[in-house]
Amino acid sequence: MKELLKYTLQLADNALILGHRISEWCGHGPVLEQDIALTNTALDHLGQARSFYQYAAEQFNALPVSEKEHFFTSSAIQSIIKDGKQVDEDDLAYLRDGWDFRNTLLVEQPNKDWAYTIIRSFFYDVFNFFFYTELQKSTDVTLSAIAEKSLKEVTYHLRWSSEWVIRLGDGTDESAQRINEAIANRWQFTGELLTMSEAEKAVATSGIGVDLEKIKTLWKERVAAVFAEANLDVPANGWMHQGGKEGKHSEHLGYILAELQFVQRAYPNMQW
């Protein structure tokens, strides 16, 4: 089913891109212990991305040739299909162009500083925690197995980012000012997390995917609870950016892919 493939790719892309952003901190953290902590999280996201990409590759390889040809528009991946070869996790991560990436806009936003990084993780972790909790019930055994394994990691991510939101919100004047600025600038990317794309709607109806309506309230309540402890105000709903799930991205994704894909694109068809 093509909708399931799109859905799987969306989950993979979210994990890969967020992991990529977090991995940019490795070696540059504010203190050694947190540098190590953050890299663990990057590794978790990367591991989740790989599980989803492997599953996506499996699904893609099972498609009839006529459908394969029209699924991606990136020429690099087209050439693999034309050669009659199977795609693998790396082809999906390294050979698709930006318009074939389905990650949310939130995860591709730059790290900027610790406050921006924390709030991006926090918004996403809250979502991810409730999302995986639901995805465990998926009728698709592979998705539910990945969800079950990932939930353990995400539970820890959420604890970590919540603690930091509280530390920054209820820390010094400077940290409060910085986290407030970060919230004000990243809030507009939270709406997309909970707005269902066509692919999400399709898989939710069949019991494979998560009905985001179910977790909307949970997300809001958790964010409000942590913000309350941190002396932070939840912004009014306001304008929300959309499009990532449909392949319409911010300028940032292009730079991410330029780095991420550079070696594979510059030296095609090689083993690494």
Added chain:
Amino acid sequence: MTVHSFQEKFDEKIDREDTIEPRDWMPDDYRKTLIRQISQHAHSEIVGMLPEGNWITRAPSLRRKAVLLAKVQDEGGHGLYLYSAAETLGITRDEMLEQLHSGKAKYSSIFNYPTTTWADMGAIGWLVDGAAIMNQVPLCRTSYGPYARAMVRVCKEESFHQRQGFEIMLTLAKGTEEQKKMAQDALDRWWWPSIMMFGPPDAESPNSESSMRWRIKRFSNDELRQKFIDVTVEQTKILGLTLPDKDLKWNEARGHYDYGAINWEEFWNVVKGNGPCNKERLETRRKAWEEGAWVREAALANAKKRAERKNKEASAA
């Protein structure tokens, strides 16, 4: 009890190969030498995260990316274990970092070379971690307990570092012409700096005598260098690559490989700060530390507030 008898007791312990522990009496020189050596080692781990960290976002496969991330993270962990060991000697981590950032403390010169291609991840793992392991294994039995125990932990984790590097080299060396060229280029650039990692020749190496006696050092620079070269020549054959040293040849009489003259002028220049990346590496470390200041303060301020609230609750109850 006189200082003299403390000294005797210390010497006896050293002779018996007992470990010296934080609360034991130790000569000032011993303490100073250890602080210098351990903190320098810790700094090397932390600065060493940077050249490889460069390639995390550009690793050519998801598997390589995961391995590289874990590897660079391990180096951070090594820095942490070593800073902790040094802290038992009466210096704080912040003091040590201050010494690093001000340029007063040194770190391994190898990390002042640039990582320009993916093959450098292979060459570093294979050669730089390989040389580091050779230096570090004897330190697992060094006389200062916390240092020895930190090194045991470090050496355990190092085992996969060299293997992953060699695997990258092997994949490239068995790959396309371009990949082979990439591997050879990396080897050409990293070979000499790697064998310089063992330090200046024995004849010019200061502190060595007392360090040997204290088992802060267990083999001489030249001994370890020779051992590394002998092993690496054989490994290079498996790769089908060429070491960039025309004078390298087996010496039957010595039972070792002879090697060409090392450019010590280059070595001392990099030590003095004139390596290709010295300024960049220090600046990057400093920037991370300075930009993290408000984060560290916030966490402390918050911890204080929480503790105060807890106290209030307790006294109200």
Added chain:
Amino acid sequence: MSTQAENNYQNEWPLWEVFIRSKTGLDHKHAGSLHAADAQMAMENARDVYTRRMEGVSIWVVESKNIHASDPHESDSMYEPATDKIYRHPTFYDLPDELTHM
């Protein structure tokens, strides 16, 4: 030495000792030390640094300043006032088990 250090570096996160009981281990063993702003963070850092999040392990963290250690000189009825200051924290108490290298 230490007094001056404390004055200049008051903003450093406190030092903690980490004790871990692995799934199969019987007792908590000293694993190492780390810096953290509070106990909660020390616990999380301990998981990240010393267990890489292995499951089924139990972690204790103790602020290093709260650890009292025996004086090695007492047994020989030796005492020097300065020995107390030498010691900052009791790290890495367990002995090396085994060693693997390439």
